[in-house]
Amino acid sequence: MSVETKPVFKPNREFSKNARIKNMCEYQDLQDWATEDYEGYWGHFAKEKLTWMKPFTNVMDNQNFPFVNWFEGGKLNVAVQCIDRHLESRKNKAAIIFEGDRGDKKIITYLELYYNVNQFANLLKNDFGVKKGDRVVIYMPMIPEAAYAMLACARIGAIHSVVFGGFSAEALKDRIEDAEAKVVITADGAFRKDKPYMLKPVVDEALKGNTPVQKVLVVERNGEDVTWVAGRDYSYNELIKNQKVTCEAEEMDAEDPLFLLYTSGSTGKPKGVQHNSAGYILWAQMTMEWVFDVKENDTYWCTADVGWITGHTYIVYGPLAMGATTVMFEGVPTYPDAGRPWKMVEEYKINQFYTAPTAIRVLHKTGENEPAKYDLSSLKVLGTVGEPIDPPAWKWYYEAVGGSKCAIVDTYWQTETGGHIVSPLPGATPIKPACATLPLPGIMGEILDPETGRKVGAGESGYMCVTRPWPSMIRGVWGDKDRFVKSYFGDVKKDGKPVYFTGDGANYDADGYITITGRTDDVINVSGHRMGTAEVEAAIKKHPNVAEVAVVGKPHEIKGEGIFAYVVLKADDGIADELEEMKAINKVIQKEIGNIALCDDILFAPGLPKTRSGKIMRRILRAIAKGEAITQDISTLEDPSVVAKIEAMAKK
Numbered sequence: 001m002s003v004e005t006k007p008v009f010k011p012n013r014e015f016s017k018n019a020r021i022k023n024m025c026e027y028q029d030l031q032d033w034a035t036e037d038y039e040g041y042w043g044h045f046a047k048e049k050l051t052w053m054k055p056f057t058n059v060m061d062n063q064n065f066p067f068v069n070w071f072e073g074g075k076l077n078v079a080v081q082c083i084d085r086h087l088e089s090r091k092n093k094a095a096i097i098f099e100g101d102r103g104d105k106k107i108i109t110y111l112e113l114y115y116n117v118n119q120f121a122n123l124l125k126n127d128f129g130v131k132k133g134d135r136v137v138i139y140m141p142m143i144p145e146a147a148y149a150m151l152a153c154a155r156i157g158a159i160h161s162v163v164f165g166g167f168s169a170e171a172l173k174d175r176i177e178d179a180e181a182k183v184v185i186t187a188d189g190a191f192r193k194d195k196p197y198m199l200k201p202v203v204d205e206a207l208k209g210n211t212p213v214q215k216v217l218v219v220e221r222n223g224e225d226v227t228w229v230a231g232r233d234y235s236y237n238e239l240i241k242n243q244k245v246t247c248e249a250e251e252m253d254a255e256d257p258l259f260l261l262y263t264s265g266s267t268g269k270p271k272g273v274q275h276n277s278a279g280y281i282l283w284a285q286m287t288m289e290w291v292f293d294v295k296e297n298d299t300y301w302c303t304a305d306v307g308w309i310t311g312h313t314y315i316v317y318g319p320l321a322m323g324a325t326t327v328m329f330e331g332v333p334t335y336p337d338a339g340r341p342w343k344m345v346e347e348y349k350i351n352q353f354y355t356a357p358t359a360i361r362v363l364h365k366t367g368e369n370e371p372a373k374y375d376l377s378s379l380k381v382l383g384t385v386g387e388p389i390d391p392p393a394w395k396w397y398y399e400a401v402g403g404s405k406c407a408i409v410d411t412y413w414q415t416e417t418g419g420h421i422v423s424p425l426p427g428a429t430p431i432k433p434a435c436a437t438l439p440l441p442g443i444m445g446e447i448l449d450p451e452t453g454r455k456v457g458a459g460e461s462g463y464m465c466v467t468r469p470w471p472s473m474i475r476g477v478w479g480d481k482d483r484f485v486k487s488y489f490g491d492v493k494k495d496g497k498p499v500y501f502t503g504d505g506a507n508y509d510a511d512g513y514i515t516i517t518g519r520t521d522d523v524i525n526v527s528g529h530r531m532g533t534a535e536v537e538a539a540i541k542k543h544p545n546v547a548e549v550a551v552v553g554k555p556h557e558i559k560g561e562g563i564f565a566y567v568v569l570k571a572d573d574g575i576a577d578e579l580e581e582m583k584a585i586n587k588v589i590q591k592e593i594g595n596i597a598l599c600d601d602i603l604f605a606p607g608l609p610k611t612r613s614g615k616i617m618r619r620i621l622r623a624i625a626k627g628e629a630i631t632q633d634i635s636t637l638e639d640p641s642v643v644a645k646i647e648a649m650a651k652k
Ligand code: PRX
Pocket: 263, 308, 309, 310, 384, 385, 386, 387, 388, 389, 410, 411, 412, 413, 414, 415, 416, 436, 502, 503, 504, 516, 518, 519, 525, 528, 529, 530
């Protein structure tokens, strides 16, 4: 099979000289060390990088795989790792630089962060009665208080579950109930494109009826009027004034849970991905240091939202664990114009910039020449995450933003992996456009043939797997052990033993470089946001006129993938107004999930292509959505004629 060769860009020599990993020999040495002495390797870094209250006695207990314990016997606190340990050498260093939508700015030093988090922790502990192991849902805009809330939970041993602010009341309610959260931390709202938007009313809606939530803490950010429920809702701005600025950090077991983060899978119900303390924070810190190579005086900016794993690991935990300066931005990258990010890069002298391909495509399309208007010379490393990046967007990012001198780290990972697993190292790895390159040192990442478990050859497609457990691996699906095992360890075996399967397809090129080709399951990636087709279908089915529905992904110029729904309506007397019906369906989605799951296309089909056993043939629907010819045999379908009918309708 011919293997595509892509142009290669060598690391910038000057950069490599001072990089933490300087060349491929150093990379290989680390990878060999991990291969030969896996526990020695991880034990070494856990001792070197983490501040332990009590040292661990055993690196890894794998007897109960896939339930793995790391750093047994060790005690630590993630908030101490992220804050307290920096006070001696960095107390006046900026920990967080915040820029609001309207351009308001705030710099929070490590000492201030320490006080703010301690006060927040005292509030939760003393006023709200939050204890170790309690679940706290955080439904917040991109303001520093979101980071304080996460770290305050970590400090007192509460398990936080951040829910992205774009999720609807229904979606928030489901997550609150699944986690049995006792407290919700939110804000009145925030600002977007110079206008206030609201979050508190969504929380009010989510808490209607029976709820495990006893108390709601509201950060007053935009000052808009909100409803206060007596005995339940409290103003953060008021309560925080009375809190002491010191709060002892809870001694946490290495494997005590740190957070839950709900993500989409192949069923209608999102999974509460659980990450535990020591392993997660270790890899968050190590990847920050290696992949972004942030130096003491650098300023690092990741544009993600704290509601996603990227915001957890690469805005809050990773940067703070290594003592870096992390930028938090409330606004949208194209407001007031598509020069906003570049203006911020110039102003804050950003050294590492990390964003998603969707944002790069939007900035490219709407502001191709904007980067040239600003001084971007401070940039050293550019990152991308969340979805495959297409070569034209990559080229523009490399040339127009990076001035052809910055490494682009195409970081491949997922909610479940806690941190990057396949990525270039900016001082070492020769990069190729739109290619995640090689597994990071210590990660046993391999592309396997799902049938045989054999490592695939160059040019062959296979499943992206990790063949040994690693410290920041998902520890469980909240409340559902079976789902954890089945979702990740059921599909691929190597040498007869189950291995972690990411859900993504991938291939190697002739140099052994990995290119991720996308999900192999029913998960679609809309603007880098993971959406389960089953989740969207479950929402659409709530519309009273809908009899059947099938949802697939369709390539989208900006979003990467868009959502295409085939809907069969109950009434067979025709549709009165197609546009109105479409709006009504999207309205249900908005209510059940949120705007991020709105359909780009809805086709009212006379029926769905099903096998005689009733299985919907999504491959056919995917091909029709893409406008591709149907090549597979459809004669075995229950009603083959439906395919031609749908095809004709799609062409209209
Ligand atoms: O399909 C892969 C894609 O995003 C999925 C993970 O989504 P989520 O858990 O929401 O986390 C997103 C941020 C890490 C993966 O299964 N993905 C992530 N990074 C890349 C990617 N696809 C291609 N290239 C990447 N660099």
